[in-house]
Amino acid sequence: MAPETKHLEVTLDTHVESVNLAEEMCVRVAEAAGFNEDECYRIGMSVREGVINAFHYGNQEKPEKKIHLEIELTEERMIIHVLDEGKGFRLTDVPDPLAQENLLSTSGRGIFLMKAFMDEFDVHPGKTGGAELVMAKRLPTLGSPHSNGNGSAPNPGAPHQEA
């Protein structure tokens, strides 16, 4: 029998409260999947940043637009999709927040944090326009650093990008 993939799909309003809601939902799924507290925090923060991106940059805070959140749990990974109804963007066009000239910028760190906190991160053109952020974290296994409650700090300046 093929391994089962668990799947949850939610449509959120373009509203500040959706950011908290998405974070809480994903943290609960991550907890149930066995991630430790540190990893749950990183997953929650990444989802939060993804939904902030959709809310602010993608949907331009327009209430008539929606944010589509999808969570997949496979045998190996937790995969999260955040899709907005904006114009879309390319990852290569996002300024580096660590560049000296951007250090005092008051915005532009969300994508960087998602890359730093997740194992995989990428941006695709959404099926109905907009941007689809896809991020994934490998599920904890017995004896892995993810499952011992002592996850190390994210690697500064070298966010993981495998997607």
Add this chain to the structure above:
Amino acid sequence: MPSLFATTREYSGITLVDLSGRISLGDGSALLRKTVRDLLDEGRTKIILNLGDVNYIDSSGIGELVSGFTAVRNRGGELKLLNLTKKVHDLLQITKLFTVFDVFNDEATAMRSFE
């Protein structure tokens, strides 16, 4: 319930702002912005943000810290940080903001740094 609480204390012309809760998109970031702006409007430009009870900051909160830092500096003052929790410390480190802010682990040293 508000996600962030702020109380201010003043000693020898230095204002300490004790923050507790989350500095995140919404009312947390907004309260931090208002607090710093109100202090600047009152002419208080030596400011220490005590983040000892701040357990969460997102990119919006980081942006607000940077905005406060710049606003105070533009008025000829200084905004410094005190008592970072591990999560906040790690965030400032990976975003390289640790090199921008003056960060202290004890109040007395933070106060003396203005001398």
